[in-house]
Amino acid sequence: MRGFIQIVRRDLHLALRQGMDSLMVVAFFVIAVVLFPFGVGPEPNTLARIAPGVIWVAALLSSMLSLERLFQTDFEDGSLELLALQPVALEITVMAKVSVHWLTTGLPLIIAAPLLAVLMNLPIEGFVPLIIALSLGTPALSLIGAIGAALILGSRRGGILLSLLVLPLYIPVLIFGVSAVDAVIGGFSAKPQLLILSGILVAALPLCPWAGAAAVRQGIE
């Protein structure tokens, strides 16, 4: 546990010193969503209809954009090998890195989401399920994405490859995240969708660090 906290603290320090990264992700998120009214027209009803989907897809893409750096910078300067050599299970290290990724991208996205929901004219009752669904979904995105980020270590054309690997695996989270918001707007309970999202998160929590650590081991071999 101490090792976990130390890695989290180190990575948070690094992320905060560089500063801009987290901000860039949020900026991308906002701009991606703002493009949609230009694309489909500013009619409020249309925007309200597509709002949950647009916000979720934009959140997915911005979470993916920052994945490439999850292990890449540490891999390049060699500190990933040192992290793997320390007497802490590599799974814990991966879990710590995923936590920092979520703190620096997932959390800012959740904070920015209500603002975008206002811009997209989302009905007021959809706000709470959107926030809950994003809070359950974005950690799962970070966890699943960590496998992809570890797999591409040392490959050619990593970034574009990462999207091909990770986006198909994101589909379940997207489906249930959007349908939770849609259900509440349609007058139903969002409970089943949110329970399934929690299920995905609970399943990803042990499995993804395990697979991610296996992939990191291949990378630094």
Added chain:
Amino acid sequence: MFHRFANPTRFLRFAAVVQPWIAGLTVLLISAGLYFGLFDSPADYQQGATVRIMYVHVPSAWMALFCYTSLAIACGVALIWKHPLADLAAKATAPIGAGFTFLALVTGSLWGKPMWGAWWVWDARLTSMLVLLFLYLGYMALNNAFDDPARGAKSSSILALVGFVNVPIIKFSVNWWNTLHQPASVVKMGGPSIHASMLTPLLLMGVGFTTYYLWVMLIRIRYEVTNNKIRALQRRQAATGESQI
């Protein structure tokens, strides 16, 4: 049996004997299936002759799933026992599986146009097949993305296993998504439950496609083994400083 073929030379000898038989069987089964399918089976009373697309479409869809399962098993074997042939089998399987998935999607699209009036509908089955195609493409892209082939094989094996765990979840979520949005119009093919005259060509084609897969896989594994040998020879020559190959 399993460890016998860890020796590539032994496997190559075995493959050279088996391959012509599998090839003959494939030609026989597929031509019989095509004959029964095209000439000796009744046209559907609603769909007419378009129903004959089924004899290619349904076996391709079976094979798409079968190949992914084989791919995942081969990857698991390669990761756990480091069986050298399993890596090659997985690498050989992926393009074949992707081809079958693509074939299933294209024939489905050709069948959908006259039947449903659209080339593509966002039906749960179609969507999950499309995702399967992306998983195949991701596997192949990752396998080729490294300068060291062994590293590519290992990384893509992990990806294939992660994808295998995810396939049921994706399938389930896509079903949910579709039934939530269009509950009344889940597309169903009309017509009678399948009759023996239609089942015969379908099964013939199904088995024929499977032997075809084995046939192409053997060719591709032999190619890979030869390729590895050539690369090893080249490396040795480069090391000793000789110039001719």
